[in-house]
Amino acid sequence: MVEPATDTKSAVRTVALLKDELDIVIPTIRNLDFLEMWRPFFEPYHLIIVQDGDPTKTIKVPDGFDYELYNRNDINKILGPKASCISFKDSACRCFGYMVSKKKYIFTIDDDCFVAKDPTGKAINALEQHIKNLLCPSTPFFFNTLYDPFREGADFVRGYPFSLREGVPTAVSHGLWLNIPDYDAPTQLVKPLERNTRYVDAVMTIPKGTLFPMCGMNLAFHRELIGPAMYFGLMGDGQPIGRYDDMWAGWCIKVICDHLGLGVKTGLPYIYHSKASNPFVNLRKEYKGIFWQEEIIPFFQAVSLPKDCTTVQKCYIELAKMVKDKLGKIDPYFDKLADAMVTWIDAWDELNPIGAANKGKKA
Amino acid sequence: MRTQPPSLLSLAVDASVLHLSHFSDLSPLPDHILLDLFLKRTLRAGKLNEKILKLFLATGKEEVLSLIQTLNIQHILTPVLPTKSPKMSVVNNIEDGEIDIVIGALHSDLRPFMSAWKSIFSRYHLIIVKDPDLKDDLQIPEGLSFKIDIYTKSHIDKVVGSSTSIAFSGYSCKYFGFLVSRKKYVVSIDDDCVPAKDADSFLIDPVAQHLRNLATPATPFFFNTLYDPYRNGADFVRGYPFSLRSGVTCALSCGLWLNLADLDAPTQALKPEKRNSRYVDAVMTIPARVMMPISGINIAFNRELVGPALCPALRLTGEGKVRWETMEDIWSGMCVKVVCDHLGLGVKSGLPYVWRNDRGDAIESLKKEWEGVKLMEEVVPWFQSMVLSRTATTTEDCVAEMAKRVKEQLGGSDPGFGRAAEAMMDWVELWKKVGSGPSPV
Numbered sequence: 109m110v111e112p113a114t115d116t117k118s119a120v121r122t123v124a125l126l127k128d129e130l131d132i133v134i135p136t137i138r139n140l141d142f143l144e145m146w147r148p149f150f151e152p153y154h155l156i157i158v159q160d161g162d163p164t165k166t167i168k169v170p171d172g173f174d175y176e177l178y179n180r181n182d183i184n185k186i187l188g189p190k191a192s193c194i195s196f197k198d199s200a201c202r203c204f205g206y207m208v209s210k211k212k213y214i215f216t217i218d219d220d221c222f223v224a225k226d227p228t229g230k231a232i233n234a235l236e237q238h239i240k241n242l243l244c245p246s247t248p249f250f251f252n253t254l255y256d257p258f259r260e261g262a263d264f265v266r267g268y269p270f271s272l273r274e275g276v277p278t279a280v281s282h283g284l285w286l287n288i289p290d291y292d293a294p295t296q297l298v299k300p301l302e303r304n305t306r307y308v309d310a311v312m313t314i315p316k317g318t319l320f321p322m323c324g325m326n327l328a329f330h331r332e333l334i335g336p337a338m339y340f341g342l343m344g345d346g347q348p349i350g351r352y353d354d355m356w357a358g359w360c361i362k363v364i365c366d367h368l369g370l371g372v373k374t375g376l377p378y379i380y381h382s383k384a385s386n387p388f389v390n391l392r393k394e395y396k397g398i399f400w401q402e403e404i405i406p407f408f409q410a411v412s413l414p415k416d417c418t419t420v421q422k423c424y425i426e427l428a429k430m431v432k433d434k435l436g437k438i439d440p441y442f443d444k445l446a447d448a449m450v451t452w453i454d455a456w457d458e459l460n461p462i463g464a465a466n467k468g469k470k471a
Numbered sequence: 472m473r474t475q476p477p478s479l480l481s482l483a484v485d486a487s488v489l490h491l492s493h494f495s496d497l498s499p500l501p502d503h504i505l506l507d508l509f510l511k512r513t514l515r516a517g518k519l520n521e522k523i524l525k526l527f528l529a530t531g532k533e534e535v536l537s538l539i540q541t542l543n544i545q546h547i548l549t550p551v552l553p554t555k556s557p558k559m560s561v562v563n564n565i566e567d568g569e570i571d572i573v574i575g576a577l578h579s580d581l582r583p584f585m586s587a588w589k590s591i592f593s594r595y596h597l598i599i600v601k602d603p604d605l606k607d608d609l610q611i612p613e614g615l616s617f618k619i620d621i622y623t624k625s626h627i628d629k630v631v632g633s634s635t636s637i638a639f640s641g642y643s644c645k646y647f648g649f650l651v652s653r654k655k656y657v658v659s660i661d662d663d664c665v666p667a668k669d670a671d672s673f674l675i676d677p678v679a680q681h682l683r684n685l686a687t688p689a690t691p692f693f694f695n696t697l698y699d700p701y702r703n704g705a706d707f708v709r710g711y712p713f714s715l716r717s718g719v720t721c722a723l724s725c726g727l728w729l730n731l732a733d734l735d736a737p738t739q740a741l742k743p744e745k746r747n748s749r750y751v752d753a754v755m756t757i758p759a760r761v762m763m764p765i766s767g768i769n770i771a772f773n774r775e776l777v778g779p780a781l782c783p784a785l786r787l788t789g790e791g792k793v794r795w796e797t798m799e800d801i802w803s804g805m806c807v808k809v810v811c812d813h814l815g816l817g818v819k820s821g822l823p824y825v826w827r828n829d830r831g832d833a834i835e836s837l838k839k840e841w842e843g844v845k846l847m848e849e850v851v852p853w854f855q856s857m858v859l860s861r862t863a864t865t866t867e868d869c870v871a872e873m874a875k876r877v878k879e880q881l882g883g884s885d886p887g888f889g890r891a892a893e894a895m896m897d898w899v900e901l902w903k904k905v906g907s908g909p910s911p912v
Binding site for chain 1: 709727801
């Protein structure tokens with residue numbers, strides 16, 4: 109039986125690494141009570157709350173947190189017609205937070221994710237682990253059997269070429285979940301009672317050329333290295349598909365990271381995922397995705413970006429072209445998605461002009 | 472002429488044969504029906520088992536009892552085997568008789584090793600291959616209930632002859648064991664390893680875990696973030712394509728090491744006190760086309776599928792009797808990975824752990840041997856770029872093709888590679904000659 113950490117107030121407040129360089133982006137539709145539990149770990153950081161759903165509702169943020177909050181009206185005002193690329197009634201809207209942030213790193217977490225305990229019973233500071241993952245290199249070119257060699261207590265094994273031991277910069281840190289695992293609807297229906305109780309004490313680099321299912325529940329990334337590729341797609345209201353936002357972003361960022369020589373890590377930290385969503389609702393949302401992914405995966409596996417795509421934006425625009433070209437025939441949704449991908453880059457570049465110091469404050 | 476339709480009685484008796492195990496008492500049945508049930512239906516349908524036999528015996532009817540005596544039907548006594556773990560037979564469909572444990576003996580005194588592994592190894596057949604360079608006789612504890620075959624230099628010479636470029640000395644002696652084994656699965660652990668203990672201080676059975684790894688599919692085409700989806704309590708995560716969920720056969724299982732990890736000499740020499748104490752509770756499939764250093768210290772494989780691909784080919788000039796002074800397993804491992812990727816088989820890494828005893832001196836090894844570290848710089852990119860031709864459809868074909876390419880493309884840069892190519896070609900021939908059929912020893 110796993111349980112979340114209940115008394116985090118007494119958790120040791122360590123030095124808040126990168127506290128002026130990292131934003132925490134949280135999409136929410138209900139409330140932010142869960143922040144109380146994370147307070148010792150999150151309080152030093154700036155929050156960007158993206159309020160989905162009804163903009164007339166007031167989301168109360170617990171006292172003491174430094175934050176900016178954007179609802180749908182704000183998104184429309186800031187982006188104008190480009191706001192069409194930001195999903196409505198789906199947590200995919202969180203990527204707006206990535207766009208307006210001015211920081212170097214982003215950590216995003218769902219509002220039903222609590223602090224987990226490690227096997228010794230200690231409360232896990234997930235943010236700290238993500239930062240550690242991002243600050244040390246990845247090793248995508250050769251698999252290390254002792255996992256992340258940069259972790260304390262680990263190292264490169266015999267046979268690992270020395271020329272590959274420097275590693276590459278880490279662009280993404282993908283964390284995992286105890287308790288309710290991130291299963292798809294069919295698996296949830298078949299195994300409604302299964303809980304993830306296994307604490308796997310490892311971080312590892314996902315090898316180059318290998319795709320993975322990226323979950324947005326507990327995710328951190330280097331915004332300057334990969335931010336523009338973290339578009340969470342068109343989901344939710346008015347769209348034929350849901351619960352594939354993070355998957356889509358994951359496939360895009362992985363091919364771009366592989367192309368640009370950046371690393372993606374997965375494993376620690378764990379958070380405690382408390383809410384199991386309704387599997388029947390999920391099935392309706394995922395249904396098309398389950399079939400489409402059979403074609404989408406081979407598409408991404410075959411993607412080869414041209415050499416002159418040297419920036420994330422260039423890679424992403426190229427990818428959008430390929431999506432339109434190759435996936436458009438599966439469903440007109442992909443045409444729309446490809447257009448939205450381009451709109452996203454336009455919006456990103458507008459809000460983040462290169463060189464200029466900008467004041468992206470709440471309008 | 473019309474055949475007689477079956478009578479109601481006949482139908483009832485037939486039906487009862489199917490449900491015999493649910494009856495608790497047959498005595499109310501009239502004698503002639505009981506006999507019919509026993510003789511014609513139960514025996515003939517092959518439905519007589521211990522429980523049903525007891526049922527008939529319990530009726531006490533003379534005719535039935537005398538029939539049982541005349542037919543010489545006897546109770547089967549199942550011996551109680553103390554080492555059999557009930558969990559084992561449920562988890563895998565692998566019989567103990569399908570497994571060989573191959574140990575390369577680089578130390579003559581195997582008594583501590585055998586005592587440490589007794590409770591885990593005793594149900595399997597062991598092949599111990601003595602390093603041909605070892606002068607002293609092997610010492611094995613007396614009175615063990617092991618089934619062991621021991622092979623020495625003379626066996627190796629007899630089977631392999633002298634006209635081969637393969638050297639079976641040092642750690643390479645295990646490969647002789649792989650060659651002469653006739654089992655489907657082989658598990659091999661270095662002779663300086665003992666069972667590790669889990670968090671509750673119980674001995675970890677690496678054989679059981681290796682077999683679990685080999686008996687469940689591997690998933691090399693897409694990474695599962697919850698690691699091996701076939702483990703209890705795990706599954707494929709959201710976003711994992713359904714068409715890839717049946718996986719492929721796992722051909723190789725690579726375990727890990729607590730205490731003295733398999734680091735190279737420079738790394739261990741730099742941190743001589745460093746020991747691995749982290750138990751990572753995961754098994755995962757190494758994705759397709761991804762290379763990794765496969766250590767020979769704690770491995771298991773499906774011999775029928777990939778036996779010929781584990782080849783003792785790359786020998787360092789200063790090769791020694793500690794792992795820091797060898798590379799043969801790393802080379803062999805990359806060959807196996809290329810073969811598996813080509814043939815659509817899987818390789819898993821992670822559990823099980825063994826405890827590796829402290830041995831040797833990394834600094835001394837480093838002074839003596841750094842050639843291996845240098846060679847890897849060339850070896851890794853070369854294997855990573857390897858694409859075998861479509862015509863290579865068997866493991867032997869794959870190894871032969873790789874051997875040719877090693878000779879052509881790497882032979883020029885270091886004589887060690889040329890020798891490795893020769894050894895690989897000899898190995899394929901050797902495997903064809905004595906790798907199957909009656910045992911050559």
